[in-house]
Amino acid sequence: MKKLMLTPILVSILIVSVSSQDLSTFNKYFIDETMRIDYYHIGDAKDEFITLDQIYKYGIWAGSRVNLIDEMNLGRYCVKIYDSASGELIYSKGFDSYFGEYKTSSEGIDGIKKTFHESAIIPYPKNKIIFAMDRRDEKQNLFEFFRKEIDPENIMIIRDEIKDKLVKVYNADSNSDPHNRADIVILGEGYTIDEKSKFEKDLKYFTNVFFGMEPYKSNQDKFNIYGVYKPSEDSGIDEPPANLFENTVLSCTFNSMGSERYILTEDNKAVRDLAAHVPYDAIYIMVNHARYGGGGIYNFFCTFTTDNQFRDYLFLHEFGHSFSGLADEYYTSDVQYNDFYPVGLEPLEPNITALTDPANIKWKDLLTPGIEIPTPWDKAKYDSMDYKWQAERREMNKKTAQLKRERQSPEVIKAAEDAYARKDKEHSQLVDSYLRKNANYGKVGAFEGAGYVANGMYRPMLDCIMFSKGERPFCKVCETHILKVIEQYTE
Known part of the structure; x- marks a missing residue:
């Protein structure tokens, strides 16, 4: 496999023109910058609603300027952006979320409401938009349950420069133009200031693992991979059953959703703030820990631990969830979900079927x-x-x-x-x-x-x-x- 060099970078990227593609829709409705819409997702298995938090303007747009409408039909939810004046759908993105998993848990089914922080990342609009959120009904059909007009000229939109003296950005494997690549950011979690060299070593190792696996290997020129390091006060992450709690940058923890090996974080804002140092489409959280664990949520983020014997498997398996919306194919392990796949319905995921036809x-x-x-x-x-x-x-x-x-x-x-x-x-x-x-x-x-x-x-x-x-x-x-x-x- 290709050996990769890691070099610290300042994030300034030369945009390559794409004259052969139709950019008319993008150029009509968007500029080449990013809007991040932060919101709270609140509810239980029966009821859920959205409240806006903050809106940010920063960086260049990392995604495609041509494929603006998501045609994958995956995920429990879908962000939809409409031009406010004409009502035309100009952008969409399907995804799953921590809340989407929580509402299938016993607590969610019992009516215990909980609040989760989430973000929608979209190209920055030129004019007023309608920010809408769809979710699946009991027959897997999408229906709208939230909408809000957003004015991109609103003076309360946060336009701070993305900078943090403690953060260091690495170019693990870059093929330049982020519009024409799948841009992956690998965030370090649980690395202390004395473990910076370990972060660099781990980043290099897992980048090589990624490009040693098909179909990524044959499509290496279609990816950019960045690493982002910010030191944590403590090494490792929380292990609640062992009564071990660490002060870390992203607040990841074992035993998420009550599952001993499931690693997630509820601090979405910290994740998004750290990831914002580079253009990204997909987020890896690289957890500095020897114990087996990880997790992956479609178009949200994935986690994996770095120092166990199955680390390569974890790294690739969890990204299968978060990047491609693949389902777990195993069935013997304990999970905390109830009716994750309702009886009689064909799952949306491409790699499992109820064989209804x-x-x-x-x-x-x-x-x-x-x-x-x-x-x-x-x-x-x-x-x-x-x-x-x-x-x-x-x-x-x-x-x-x-x-x-x-x-x-x-x-x-x-x-x-x-x-x-x-x-x-x-x-x-x-x-x-x-x-x-x-x-x-x-x-x-x-x-x-x-x-x-x-x-x-x-x-x-x-x-x-x-x-x-x-x-x-x-x-x-x-x-x-x-x-x-x-x-x-x-x-």
Whole structure:
């Protein structure tokens, strides 16, 4: 794989003209700068509403100036921007959010309302716009539930220069023009002032991991990758079960949504303020921690830890969620969602299906000729093996958390962590060996078990980086979809 040089940069980017493309719509309605609309998303499973926070003007526009309307039809929500005078739709973007996940939790279903901070990033409008928000109904159709007129000339829009003396920006892999590239920013979390060199090393390592994986490898010229470092007071992040809490730049934490390995942050403003130092389409949060964990929310952000044995997998798997809207294909792990995929409805995600219409399965064009639908795969034996490990894994993690709470010696804690890592690796190898022996391994069909659902939900191939841990590729369906997403960011 290509070896990448890291150099500190000042963010001033030469914009390459795109005379071969139609920029008439962009030039009519927008200027080449960014508007960030911050708002609060409030509610529960039944009710939700939006209140505006602040609006910012800064930087150049990172996205495509040609592909202004989102045609992916993914995400629970969609930001829509209309020209106020004509009512014409001039920009849209589908996404998921932390609130969208919260409302599927037991607390959300029980009517406990909660507030989350979110941001809409759009090209800066020339004239007054309507900022509208759509959400999905029970049949997956979008409907508008919020709208507000915004005047880009409003004197209360924040126009401060983006600067922070503690922040350092790195050019990890740049092909220049952000309009014609998918622009990725990797934010450092939990790196102290003494761990700057580790951030640089990690940034270089994971940039190489990214471009070692298809379809990113063959499309390296369609990406820009930046790193943004700001020192945290403490190293690592919060581990609530272990009663360990750290003072960090982005306030990330394990045990988000009650899931021991799920890492998110509710400090959206801190994330967006740090990311604003570069033009970006997608956000990685690189968490300086040895414990396994991560998370990814579509067109929101993704997180991963840097120093565990499955770090490459985490880095690529979570980005599959946040960049491409891919679903988790596994189903045996505990999650805190209730009816994440409602029974009887076809999921929006491209890589799982409820098989409501087998003759017209969504990846019909990629099916292995003559494959049986649904596709047999000795599921019962796999279930027995994996559910057993999941139960054992939970107990081992509880024990380690207890040792940390009791402030046992580093040697005792490390012994427990090493024992877990060893068994986790052994189980991963066992799963890999078991799947590879199946007669339908490597074929595209419809394999039952996907999207946190053991029965009635199907994935395209037996294995994929969205299904199991370890060194493995995206399945053909996932890879095909990722290519479509990449093209949305190019002109």
